[in-house]
Amino acid sequence: MDYQHTELLRFTTAGSVDDGKSTLIGRLLYDSKSIFQDQLDAVEESSKKKGFDYVDLSLLTDGLRSEREQGITIDVAYRYFSTPKRKFIIADTPGHIQYTRNMVTGASTANLAIILVDARKGLLEQTHRHSFIASLLRIPHAIVCVNKMDLVDYSEEVYDQIVQDFTDFSAKLEINDIQFIPISALMGDNVVNRSENMPWYEGSTLMYHLEHVHISSDLNHIDNRFPVQSVIRPHKIDFQDYRGYAGRIDGGIFKAGDKIRVLPTGFTSTIKSIELAGEEMEEAFAPMSVTMTLHDELDISRGDMIVRENNSPDVTQDIEVLVTWMNERPLYNRTKVIVKHTTNECLGMVKDIKYKVDINTLHRITDFDAVEMNDIARLSIRTSKPLFVDPYGRNRLTGSIIIIDEQTNETLGAGMIVRKG
Structure with a gap:
């Protein structure tokens, strides 16, 4: 299996306090066999100390002792795991209202948002808040996981009502693809394995959806944008005439020979070369960090932007x-x-x-x-x-x-x- 070229999905988890985000992530890691035996042993030991007769999978993500003592997850915790089909980065964001800003941080690069809803409580303010932020950040996919179905006797009616409520609310949002999955993170229903307790649900499990959802690039490959980070002028005699402009491409595709315009001056020139790690390349695209040279000596400094001649922001x-x-x-x-x-x-x-x-x-x-x-x-x-x-x-x-x-x-x-x- 060539993991180096496996697709990467970035997703964020969000919901209200105690909706089960940490348990869900722990279940994903546990059932997909993405944790080491010593980690599992430590979690089992901690669960026994707490008096639980089950393995508290939320402890897999609540890494800090202070967090465990308070019984809450603070800040944004990033977790990495993989399956034969895909690699994943999870941004686990807090549910408390005072940590909304953390969700913006965690979700800013996400391809998908998992929004947890407690089946007993239905939609809460934080559900609305996190859904709205996912919409604002233009996250293209959302999965609404109706969690703790085991505590409502796996009721189809409860699930259908939450689906209806969220559908009504999301009509005002800009999320193109919203899926609904009834789960129990604690019991493992519909997370990695299909649930026998909800035969009325005919959709896919959460893991299946994560492995197969289409990942579209959120980068703009149409509008050429190259903010200049620094100007490179080597002191070596052999490079006295060298003037390179280094930075990260924030949009479009640049090629040697392209006609460009520099903002804010408006001067025009042609790309002489594009270099990456000392090697010349024919073309470069977002989000590559490269060095460009131009055929003309122009007055360019940090903060200026190189764009295509007839396509300006x-x-x-x-x-x-x-x-x-x-x-x-x-x-x-x-x-x-x-x-x-x-x-x-x-x-x-x-x-x-x-x-x-x-x-x-x-x-x-x-x-x-x-x-x-x-x-x-x-x-x-x-x-x-x-x-x-x-x-x-x-x-x-x-x-x-x-x-x-x-x-x-x-x-x-x-x-x-x-x-x-």
């Missing part, structure tokens, strides 16, 4: 963004911040807080004093110099920003560019 100092606020300090109008976008960094000012989003109804809230931690709000920001932006829906990399505190350099929020202002 918006060049603007006014942007509108949907922001998840991540800091305990509230945000008010006219606040000065630092805006980080690709390799660009500049001062900015929040001109207008247009509205906050009610996570339960997705309605706009216009009557408020400030944006608090974990709020999602739409802002209008004016920057001190032009940025080269695309809408987030078109390009995740050139359509996202980080907002930083001007005084402390703390991260204040993560934003998705909706459009130029």
